[in-house]
Amino acid sequence: MKATTKTLTFLGIVAALAVAGALAVSCRCWELRDTGATRRAARKAAAAAVRKAAPDKVVAELQRLLDEKSRHYWFLPEKDEAQQSKWKFWTLRFGDRPSVTVDFVGTLVEEQFLRFSGDGDKTPPNAEALKGLLAFSHALFKNPALSADAATSLSERCLDGHFLANDFDGAIALLETRGMPGRSKTWIEVTTAKLRAHKAMEAKDSREAVAQLVKFIDIMRSDELKDFEECDPTTGVLYSREWIIARNYMRCSGLSADVKDDAKAAEFRALAAPFYKTALEKAANEENSLVLVKAEMKQHGFPVPEAPVVKPAEKPAEKPAAPAVEKPAAEKPAEKPAEQTVEKPAETK
Secondary structure: OHHHHHHHHHHHHHHHHHHHHHHHHHHHHHHHEOOHHHHHHHHHHHHHHHHHOOHHHHHHHHHHHHHOEEEEEEEOOOOOHHHOOOOOHHHEEEEEEEOOOHHHHHHHHHHHHHHOOOOOOOOOOOHHHHHHHHHHHHHHOOOOOOOHHHHHHHHHHHHHHHHHOOOHHHHHHHHHHOOOOOOOHHHHHHHHHHHHHHHHHHOOOHHHHHHHHHHHHHHHOOHHHOOOEEEOOOOOOEEEHHHHHHHHHHHHHHHHHHOOOHHHHHHHHHHHHHHHHHHHHHOOOOHHHHHHHHHHHHHOOOOOOOOOOOOOOOOOOOOOOOOOOOOOOOOOOOOOOOOOOOOOOOOOO
16 A cells, blocks of 8 residues: 555656646747747847947947847748648757847947937037947948848948048948949939048048039039938938038038139129028928028028018919809799689589
């Protein structure tokens, strides 16, 4: 009897351990599953870690995410969606997979570019942080897992980053080596001219700066760019083509004055005036832009209307009014003839 009790106790303990082990394995397997929900949770945690990182630690955190892998199991999808089933265990796979995709890392890099770009007024760009992001981005471009769309989007942010960090040679090299997918040849030419002008201004070479700015303006005035406008992602200010042309004519005027070429300075100033007027009209419905255009015009001594500028809406051509036609007086209904009284014969009972 005692032997039987001991045996049953032993078997009970073994069964309990087996159940506990099975539960532990099941819980671990549940943690290792690779699903849409687990991927979203991983992205959320990764984004939070990068956003909390100090400026000098951001690149290290991004590199950690790029290198980090997690152990997962997953089912290979069938080519025929109708045949997909998680119960086909021959499609089960187990191994290490990246915690987040390379494209998502690229998205976080873009977010950090905006973080360190400043606001264009009160907060200047963090040049050192931008340079670190640029070096990381150029290495990321070589990663074969980075999709074409993600690379294009990141290239745009890199171009802004080079410009804000005053790395004009880096920006020009980016355009000349990688190009800019989705952008026309004219756009690349006008941007390169602008970058060369800023490089010359940084080097205090006024004449070269004017030459490059004039090239930039000539391309901007072409019919191909007649609908061009640009929005600053850090401030939300919308720059019309005319505003860009006007302010660059004024740059040329100032640079010409610096080298004592007063005739050219006056000529460029005269060229800027009509473009400022059009820029003011185009900014009528953009409050942030309107305030800045007016401030620039006052700064340069151009007259600014006090009343709000309202660009008249184009009205459709009015149809000629139809000739007035008098309505005939409403005819009275004809009077019914008086009914003749007819005596009825007396009823007979």
